[in-house]
Amino acid sequence: xxxVAETLAVPPRPSVASRVWRFVxxxxxxxxxxxxxxxxxxxxxxxxxxxxNHPPGRFNYVWHKFTFENWIHWNSVLGIQSAIEKxxxxxxxxxxxxxxxxxxxxxxxxxxxxxxxxxxxxxxxLPLSTPEIVLGSSLLALFLNDQNTIQLGxxxxxxxxxxxxxxxxxxxxxxxxxxxxxxxxxxxxxxxxNEWTTFQKVTLPxxxxxxxxxxxxxxxxxxxxxxxxxxxxGQVQTFPIFVWTISKNAVPPQVNVVxxxxxxxxxxxxxxxxxxxxxAAKSTRGAGA
Amino acid sequence: MLWLTLFFLVPMGxxxxxxxxxxxxPHFHFTWEWSNYSHxxxxxxxxxxxxxYLRSFLYAGIATLACLVLAYPLAYWIAFRxxxxxxxxxxxxxxxFFVTYLVRTLAWLNILADQGPVVRILRDIHVLGPNGRLxxxxxxxxxxxxxxxxxxxxxxxxxxxxxxxxxxxxxxxxLYGSSTQAFLRVTVPLSAPGIVAGTLLTFIPxxxxxxxxxxxxxxxxxxxxxxIQSRFLESLDYPTAASLSFILMATILIILLVYAWIVGxxxxxx
Numbered sequence: 110x111x112x113v114a115e116t117l118a119v120p121p122r123p124s125v126a127s128r129v130w131r132f133v134x135x136x137x138x139x140x141x142x143x144x145x146x147x148x149x150x151x152x153x154x155x156x157x158x159x160x161x162n163h164p165p166g167r168f169n170y171v172w173h174k175f176t177f178e179n180w181i182h183w184n185s186v187l188g189i190q191s192a193i194e195k196x197x198x199x200x201x202x203x204x205x206x207x208x209x210x211x212x213x214x215x216x217x218x219x220x221x222x223x224x225x226x227x228x229x230x231x232x233x234x235l236p237l238s239t240p241e242i243v244l245g246s247s248l249l250a251l252f253l254n255d256q257n258t259i260q261l262g263x264x265x266x267x268x269x270x271x272x273x274x275x276x277x278x279x280x281x282x283x284x285x286x287x288x289x290x291x292x293x294x295x296x297x298x299x300x301x302x303n304e305w306t307t308f309q310k311v312t313l314p315x316x317x318x319x320x321x322x323x324x325x326x327x328x329x330x331x332x333x334x335x336x337x338x339x340x341x342x343g344q345v346q347t348f349p350i351f352v353w354t355i356s357k358n359a360v361p362p363q364v365n366v367v368x369x370x371x372x373x374x375x376x377x378x379x380x381x382x383x384x385x386x387x388x389a390a391k392s393t394r395g396a397g398a
Numbered sequence: 399m400l401w402l403t404l405f406f407l408v409p410m411g412x413x414x415x416x417x418x419x420x421x422x423x424p425h426f427h428f429t430w431e432w433s434n435y436s437h438x439x440x441x442x443x444x445x446x447x448x449x450x451y452l453r454s455f456l457y458a459g460i461a462t463l464a465c466l467v468l469a470y471p472l473a474y475w476i477a478f479r480x481x482x483x484x485x486x487x488x489x490x491x492x493x494x495f496f497v498t499y500l501v502r503t504l505a506w507l508n509i510l511a512d513q514g515p516v517v518r519i520l521r522d523i524h525v526l527g528p529n530g531r532l533x534x535x536x537x538x539x540x541x542x543x544x545x546x547x548x549x550x551x552x553x554x555x556x557x558x559x560x561x562x563x564x565x566x567x568x569x570x571x572x573l574y575g576s577s578t579q580a581f582l583r584v585t586v587p588l589s590a591p592g593i594v595a596g597t598l599l600t601f602i603p604x605x606x607x608x609x610x611x612x613x614x615x616x617x618x619x620x621x622x623x624x625x626i627q628s629r630f631l632e633s634l635d636y637p638t639a640a641s642l643s644f645i646l647m648a649t650i651l652i653i654l655l656v657y658a659w660i661v662g663x664x665x666x667x668x
């Protein structure tokens with residue numbers, strides 16, 4: 110097939126004008142891509158830059174003087190440290206619970222035909238397609254109506270976070286399950302493994318990358334969430350809520366320090382992953398040749 | 399599953415229930431108060447919030463369109479031209495997510511500040527008047543929304559573009575289609591699922607957003623999210639807030655259903 114196509118397709122030689130046009134077009138697009146990435150990264154650069162600023166007054170809006178002070182005394186602002194600790198606590202706990210539940214839902218949805226499967230699909234999908242503010246306010250409505258038996262605070266934040274992360278986890282794990290080769294499980298069973306052993310030794314390891322990815326996504330969503338938390342936090346302050354509260358006055362550079370630190374950790378993990386994938390792609394290509 | 403039912407469907411029920419209550423904090427009674435709904439939809443002179451509703455959908459619509467126009471070439475470039483740099487550029491696209499939402503919106507305060515370089519340049523070239531500013535304008539709010547939801551558009555676009563077999567484009571060329579024709583009649587239709595997913599993922603959160611309007615705008619740019627937030631948490635006027643919230647969700651569901659009806663449910667739910 111291809112050989113026939115190759116011998117038949119003698120490409121007509123493009124005119125000079127069209128070649129110039131093609132050159133411009135090709136490089137215009139590349140230039141645009143770099144501009145667009147610049148636009149995406151600009152605010153991040155600003156955040157990092159202003160974390161080194163020594164603001165003249167209370168407002169950290171204008172560049173004044175370079176300093177390491179903010180990084181050294183990052184927790185000198187009242188409440189910032191406890192806010193971060195709260196954020197981490199909620200994120201870890203909520204991610205753990207949501208990942209476990211979400212993986213089970215995904216397994217049930219893909220593997221089993223049960224009554225209400227379509228409805229379940231819809232219920233999983235709905236939170237993804239509802240604005241956060243509606244989710245947040247509806248949970249608040251639930252917690253409030255209970256004649257104040259539920260105190261807004263850590264528990265309500267936790268419940269809210271599990272609720273909205275779980276859908277993302279189901280979707281991520283489901284995507285992997287759909288491309289899953291079930292013959293591998295059958296082979297394990299043929300070799301005398303029972304269902305539980307098969308699940309442990311075959312299914313779970315194969316799903317692990319997806320579960321890990323889903324967990325990381327959930328963690329990132331949880332730690333960054335403002336809107337839903339804001340409605341259900343009561344007096345508890347997570348980091349985003351701390352930023353919101355303090356932004357009513359003046360944002361101290363320490364906020365930039367924390368945000369930059371979180372960014373750097375995440376980006377280093379991301380870059381490591383990119384390098385790893387690049388290497389993996391290269392070595393498989395090398396093995397093929 | 400139970401969790402979702404318990405903490406998604408049940409709260410929705412309560413929200414509906416609350417939206418039909420009347421009375422003043424903390425004494426609300428359930429009275430089938432449908433007037434809450436007609437009340438909040440009245441025009442602003444009449445004590446309603448029609449302006450904020452229309453503004454929310456207008457801003458979200460413009461921002462979604464801007465995202466599509468800005469993200470499509472980038473996604474296209476990454477999918478077809480980036481070669482081994484693909485993953486790196488994908489990382490750049492999601493990089494904004496690694497900075498806390500509020501902080502990255504606050505960074506735009508620095509960039510667009512009256513004393514900042516952008517405003518100065520725009521004043522120098524007379525795009526802005528000598529006292530013109532960017533902060534606290536509609537432009538700032540829409541730009542903020544566009545920036546914050548850009549990755550939601552770019553990623554689905556990339557996924558659908560990446561799946562296109564380049565041989566199809568060659569085939570279009572072999573069949574004497576010009577590159578513009580190939581783009582319009584092969585690339586765009588094949589990336590339609592990405593366009594659909596991207597517009598939804600951008601539009602829905604954008605319509606409910608209140609952070610950009612709160613930080614980069616003034617009350618004149620207030621969106622429906624700002625109203626819901628202040629009614630719920632500042633005025634403690636739960637029935638009004640609940641009905642506002644319910645209408646927002648219902649509107650979005652209708653948009654979603656129309657969309658689903660056009661493209662088919664399987665594509666939407668994946």
